Amino acid sequence: MIEQKSLIRMEAQLSKLMAQKMGHKSGPFDKRLAKSLRRAPASVKKAAQGFTQARQLTQHPKLRHQVDGPKLQVQFATLVDYLTRIDVADRRRGLILSTLGSVSFGLLVVFAAFMAWLIWRGYL
Structure with missing residues (x-):
């Protein structure tokens, strides 16, 4: 069994990490957690x-006894470990490089098609 105060403390710590690392600051906790872990293992x-x-179980007084405290601690440690390992700058850099790569490939294809058209029409 786990106390509700410690669960609230865990939830606050996860919320803080999600806001720092993923930028999810508002909305219900469950939806923010699901959104933060879309790419997670x-x-x-x-x-x-x-x-x-x-x-959900700890919100009900009689069902609170069904929560396995050590298992919950392991799950919490797994979530905290995953969220703390996220490198925000690396994710941003990867997104920018991916976008630049896509745009440059598109421009290369357009340029190649334009050159093929110039050769086909006899201008080159």
């Missing part, structure tokens, strides 16, 4: 699902 998603189920 299956083990992290499974830990998040267990954590949200424990959150």
